[in-house]
Amino acid sequence: MFKKVLVANRGEIAIRAMRACRELGVATVAVFSEADRNALFAKYADEAYYIGPAPSSQSYLNMDRIIQVALECGADGIHPGYGFLSENSTFAKKCEDAGIVFIGPSSHAIEQMGSKIAARNAMVKAGVPVVPGTNKAVASEEEAIEIASSIGYPVIIKASAGGGGIGMKIVHSKEGFKHALQSIQSVAASAFGDPTVFIEKYVEEPRHIEFQILADKYGNAVYVMERECSIQRRHQKLIEEAPSPVMTPELRKQMGETAVRAAKAIGYENAGTVEFLYSKGNFYFLEMNTRLQVEHTITEMITGIDLAKQQLRIACGEKLSIKQEDISIRGWAIECRINAEDPLNDFAPSPGKIRRYRSAGGPGIRVDSGVHMGYTISPYYDSMISKLSAWGQTREEAIDRMKRALYEYVVVGVTTNIPFHKAVLRNPVFREGRLTTHFIDDYKIIEDVKQVVIEDSAKGATLASALENKEQKIAAITAAVGSYMSNAQKQTK
The missing domain is CATH 3.40.50.20 (Rossmann fold)
Known part of the structure; x- marks a missing residue:
């Protein structure tokens, strides 16, 4: 070690x-x-x-x-x-x-998966299903327009070096294609230093399902079940859950074994995630994240496997001690990313000082956070406050526990996206598990957020009043103690 x-x-x-x-x-x-x-x-x-x-x-x-x-x-x-x-x-x-x-993985594996074009070609060679599209960089606008027409709209333009949901745009017709292409090329050059793009057929009404992988340097690899990551905004994940509501044992085995095959095809080592799009019974390779995912917590909650420890053990040369038959699912887990951002202002970041902070707790709740009362959310970095995870014996219990945890969570001083999470969790379609990556727009979740904010305002006003009164009492007690100590020191002298 x-x-x-x-x-x-x-x-x-x-x-x-x-x-x-x-x-x-x-x-x-x-x-x-x-x-x-x-x-x-x-x-x-x-x-x-x-x-x-x-x-x-x-x-x-x-x-x-x-x-x-x-x-x-x-x-x-x-x-x-x-x-x-x-x-x-x-x-x-x-x-x-x-x-x-x-x-983490070798520099060679990272390089292979870092280029979406190279990753796509590696998966085709390994027999992993991919979305119909180009297998090389688009050379010109004319070629791009011709490719899009041959694939058939809608298509999605992607930056080859992209990641984190940055550098992709859906185009529904030829009329908007040229402008979208130029836009993504510009974003790619600015964000990744590489303007290379490629084109894929856009899969309509997809789910985003990813499989956690562990692999050692001796050729052993397992899939540590799946996560559903369909609740997204602009390709950025906001709520994740494990397992996926759409999964069956047969589909899990098929997708999991495909994910392992994808990892072995590039000689992958350590923890990683193979991401798929799933639609109408079919699944397609999306990309591979060559690192520990933000949402790894919920996989740990349903399997009992400490993924961070596994990373360390694999990296220092130990053989993978877990076999596929050792891995099973217990219960259900959901993660909400609690960010300092305003969902009613296009999720604009809300940097500032946290004046009051009380995280959620109780049965089945896990909070991974690096903040505290008095901490300042910096404008220089990601606005994440914490990852709030809830576990239950069933999906329904996990949702209800998360709703209770969100009710308990208190953050004063910055605007947070807690009202957004509340709105999603009480949506009847979400509770039924009928998810797609367009869920937020399809069900006008932001309109529901407005209602949540109105409902929470009374609670917020009461809380602010209580905190103000508490501060006044503390200040009065502090002043009284200070006066007493001062008088006592004078008498001693």
Whole structure:
């Protein structure tokens, strides 16, 4: 096992990786930017080092500085978390060259899956079903228009180097195609430094279902069941659940074995996720995330497998101790991403200081968070406050527990998307499990959010009044104690 691991990330995922290390007796190292100097994750680690100013390009994306810190402090492994450098093949290669273990797949596997075109071609070769589309970069506007017409509208234009839901657009007719193509090429060049795009047939009314994979360097691989991730906004996941409401044992086996075949086709090692689109009985490879997913918590809740620990064990050379027949599902779990953003203002970020904070608790509730009262949500990074997960014996119990947990959750000082989650969970179609990636628009969830905000306003006003009265009482008591101590000191003198 590792002796010391540097976590090249921040927030809740940094704490998650450090918790796994601590349970395994591994020392932890945090790296932090100026904005995170007093952050919880930096205090939680055994050691912490400043790596640069707040902008991520000067801190959390500074590969050479992070590796320098790892070498200087004697870390023998680097856990990248998710986001930032977690799927950067160059960083993984730099770690390999420096003699530090990158706790994830090889740089070669990351590179293969980092290009959607290369990934698509690798899957075709491995016999994994893919959505009809191009197998190479689009060379010109004329060629793109011809390809779209031959595939048939609607189509989706994707950035080859894209990720995290960025760099894709659905086009329903020839009239809007040219503008959409130019837009995605521009986004791709700006966000990923690569304007390359390709075109696929758009699968209508799809579900987004992903399979968790664990694989070691000895050729052993298993699928750790599936997650339903269809509640999305602009291809960004907001609510996930495990298992999927649409799954049958036969379909699970077929999709799971396909996911394992996809991983083995590229010699994949460590934890990863194979994502599929599912529609009308058919499924198609979407992409592979070569890292630990944000929503890994719900897989842990239904299987009892600690995925972060598995990452560490696999990375330090241990054989996978879990066989496919050892993995089973117990109950149901749902995760809501609690973000500092305003769902009634196009989900605009809401940075600021958290003045009051009380997370949910009770039976079946898990909160993964890196914030606390007095913490400032920075405009420089993702606006996530926490991942709120609820487990139940059944899907209905998991939903009801999540509704109760959302009722308990108190965040004062920034606007959050808690009303959005409340609106989704009480929607009858959601409760029936009839989900697609267009759920939010199809069922006008934002209109329901407005009603939730109105209903919550009375509770919020009452809470604010109670907190104000409490603060006044604390201030009065503090002043009285101060006066008493001052008088006592005078009398002593």
